[in-house]
Amino acid sequence: MAINWFKYSAPSTFYGLAGKIAPWCAGISAVLFAAGLYIGLVVAPTDATQGESYRIFFIHVPTAILSMFLYLVMAGYAAIGLIFNTRLSAMMATALAPTGALFTFIALWTGALWGKPTWGTWWVWDARLTSELILLFLYIGFMALHSSIDDPRRADRAAALLAIVGSVNVPIIYYSVRWWNSLHQGPTFEVGRVAVYDDTMRQAFLLMLFACWLYAAAVVLWRVRSIILERERSTQWVAELKEIRA
Amino acid sequence: MNPQDKMSLSDSLMLVIRRDWLLAMRRRADVLTTLVFFVMVVSLFPLSMEPDPNVLRKIAPGVVWVAALLASMLSLGRLFSADHADGTLEQMMLAPQPLALLVFGKIVAHWMLSGLPLVLLAPVLGLQFGVPTEGLWVLVAGLLLGTPMLSAIGAIGAALTLGLRGGGVLVSLLVLPLCIPVLIFGAGAVDAVLAAKSAAPNLALLGAALVVSLAAAPWVAAQALRISME
Amino acid sequence: MxxxxxxACSRGDHRLFSGLSFSLSAGELMRIEGVNGSGKTSLLRALCGFLMPDAGxxxxxxxxxxxxxxxxxxxLVYLGHLNAIKDDLDARENLRINAGMAGIRLDGKEAVAALRRMGLRGRETLPMKVLSQGQRRRVALARLLVGDAPLWILDEPLxxxxxxxxxxMQELIGEHLARGGMAIYTTHQPLEVAGVTTRRLALS
Known part of the structure; x- marks a missing residue:
């Protein structure tokens, strides 16, 4: 059976679809968070070298992975929106940015918290933390550009171009920062480096990764629903919605 | 009109460069402002700390590069905004030549007027910080490869923020993170020489990045102009 | 042609016009009419390719x-509200550069001849700063005298x-149409070309 994908790329259909999917994502994410945190903080064994403080790994690494992944997803949606002129893709890109920035911020925060017991200082200019900081700048640039343009179509297209340029630059920035770090003999101990030797550690990590991912999906879908309503406020189908008439 | 009166692509490129040069020469103060800003930012660093010659020598490459980055951000506002305000940009977009070519011309002119003077002045500032001769050469070589990239990447930001409120601050916010690799390789080259290592890998990476950005940035900036002019 | x-074009949420169809062929003159905000300038900008239409x-x-x-x-020659004139240059330099941008090589003599035709004798090498608004507009309109582009798109040329x-201007447009050119324009002042019926397109 062929599925008509284009049907779901219309904001009016996607609005309903997103409303149905988002609560499921949120619910499953909550369960996975609970399980992941329990296994990570209680069940998983204490690390031989880092003691208990390594457990922040179960938050730091999943958020760091998702912060980079979400930027690429955002740039992907932006590119589709720019090339095929589909409104929904541009709205998805806009909806992804704040969540991506949030994960970047959490990764930075937890990185700093991890640095204190490990190096005795809150901030170390290591390659991963520095890249995360630059990624946060890229997210902020995307949101700042989008919000400073009044015309939504120009805002979508300009921000999309910036996201694409940024995503081409992300690997270059990442490797240049690593290069800089290796030349200056930064800390030999990198943030986020943990010897995973136990099955419960692996389980906790994967649970947390999926929990974060589903959380991102739920929040982005809810946010894109608001954006759709705002952009399409003058259309017939919005006026006929139950929640609008009530 | 005779067919020989039509202009070739290189004629158009030269026309744009000569035009921007001519306009800048009629307003030399703008060029000088950028240059003075560059010198001033560099001079602020020794004043903000104890001027220990060893420390100054160590921070010199980074300070000069950061100042160059800021100075080129300052001049980005001029890249398209005057042409946008008086309608010249509309006419450029209606030129029978590819828009990317004309944008490339504007990038070259912008570099000659804002990047090249910094490169020529940098050795003097390096001497103030006590950088040895071999370090000065590498500093100049790095800036020569790096500053055109700042103009090229900056053109994308300037095109995206065309005509926006607070465009000047916004353009720095968009462009500076993208310029970090240039900073790392450029300042890294001088650091390497000062640490008695070879600057070649850094300079080679800068050169490669220059080729890529000069090939891609005019095209991207042209797309950004089309978006901004709608 | x-x-x-x-x-169909819109500005923000507001639909300016839709279902607009017309064609223009050699020797024809068309005037776009409509009240302020009816989308005259947007239509001309769409015809230039600046504005991406919603449909059509x-x-x-x-x-x-x-x-x-x-x-x-x-x-194509497009003259918009903005003159594309640099204050720091003189009239001759402005015309030569604008022609060059349109791919037309113009020597100093040809530029001076075009400016004189526009009634700017003696003003050719004065800086633009000292010229009046009307004289600046004439420098911009001198662009119509160079090159042989068949389509003129003029936004409020008068x-x-x-x-x-x-x-x-009426004379220039008449000559242009007689050469097989075509022109599409907006204006709030009367502009009639002798011997040519102006087609009218009303935007509501």
């Missing part, structure tokens, strides 16, 4: 204008012009 089919097509010689940007631009210059 120029065919517009089922064109614009074809030049049978092909979409976005698919042949450079070829189309070589056959702004700031005195009676003499309006007469000159």
């Amino acid at each position: 120029l065919e517009v089919n089922d064109l 097509t614009i074809r030049w010689r049978g092909e979409d204008i976005r698919a042949q940007r450079e070829e189309y631009h070589a056959e 702004t700031a012009l005195d009676v003499g210059a309006v007469g000159l």
Whole structure:
């Protein structure tokens, strides 16, 4: 059976679809968070070298992975929106940015918290933390550009171009920062480096990764629903919605 | 009109460069402002700390590069905004030549007027910080490869923020993170020489990045102009 | 030559016009009419390719204008509200540079001749700062005298012009149409070309 994908790329259909999917994502994410945190903080064994403080790994690494992944997803949606002129893709890109920035911020925060017991200082200019900081700048640039343009179509297209340029630059920035770090003999101990030797550690990590991912999906879908309503406020189908008439 | 009166692509490129040069020469103060800003930012660093010659020598490459980055951000506002305000940009977009070519011309002119003077002045500032001769050469070589990239990447930001409120601050916010690799390789080259290592890998990476950005940035900036002019 | 089919444009949420269709062939003159805010300028900007229409097509010689940007631009002169004039240059430099931007090589003598035709004798090498609004507009309109582009798109060409210059514009458009050119324009002042029926397109 062929599925008509284009049907779901219309904001009016996607609005309903997103409303149905988002609560499921949120619910499953909550369960996975609970399980992941329990296994990570209680069940998983204490690390031989880092003691208990390594457990922040179960938050730091999943958020760091998702912060980079979400930027690429955002740039992907932006590119589709720019090339095929589909409104929904541009709205998805806009909806992804704040969540991506949030994960970047959490990764930075937890990185700093991890640095204190490990190096005795809150901030170390290591390659991963520095890249995360630059990624946060890229997210902020995307949101700042989008919000400073009044015309939504120009805002979508300009921000999309910036996201694409940024995503081409992300690997270059990442490797240049690593290069800089290796030349200056930064800390030999990198943030986020943990010897995973136990099955419960692996389980906790994967649970947390999926929990974060589903959380991102739920929040982005809810946010894109608001954006759709705002952009399409003058259309017939919005006026006929139950929640609008009530 | 005779067919020989039509202009070739290189004629158009030269026309744009000569035009921007001519306009800048009629307003030399703008060029000088950028240059003075560059010198001033560099001079602020020794004043903000104890001027220990060893420390100054160590921070010199980074300070000069950061100042160059800021100075080129300052001049980005001029890249398209005057042409946008008086309608010249509309006419450029209606030129029978590819828009990317004309944008490339504007990038070259912008570099000659804002990047090249910094490169020529940098050795003097390096001497103030006590950088040895071999370090000065590498500093100049790095800036020569790096500053055109700042103009090229900056053109994308300037095109995206065309005509926006607070465009000047916004353009720095968009462009500076993208310029970090240039900073790392450029300042890294001088650091390497000062640490008695070879600057070649850094300079080679800068050169490669220059080729890529000069090939891609005019095209991207042209797309950004089309978006901004709608 | 120029065919517009089922064109729709909007500004923000506001739909300016839709279902607009017309065509223009050699020797024809068309005036776009409508009250302020009816989308006259937007229509002209869409015809230039600046503005992406919401729907519909614009074809030049049978092909979409976005698919042949450079070829189309070589056959088009657009004069908008802005004069594209640099205050720091003189009239001759401005005209030569603007012509060059349109791919036309112009020597100093040709530029001076075009400026004199526009009634700017003695003003050719004065800095633009000292010229009046009307004289600046004349420098911008001198661009119509160089090159052989068949399609003129003129947004309020008569702004700031005195009676003499309006007469000159009518003459220039007449010559252009007689050569097989075509022109599409907006204006709030009367502009009639002798011996040519002006087609009217009203935007509501």
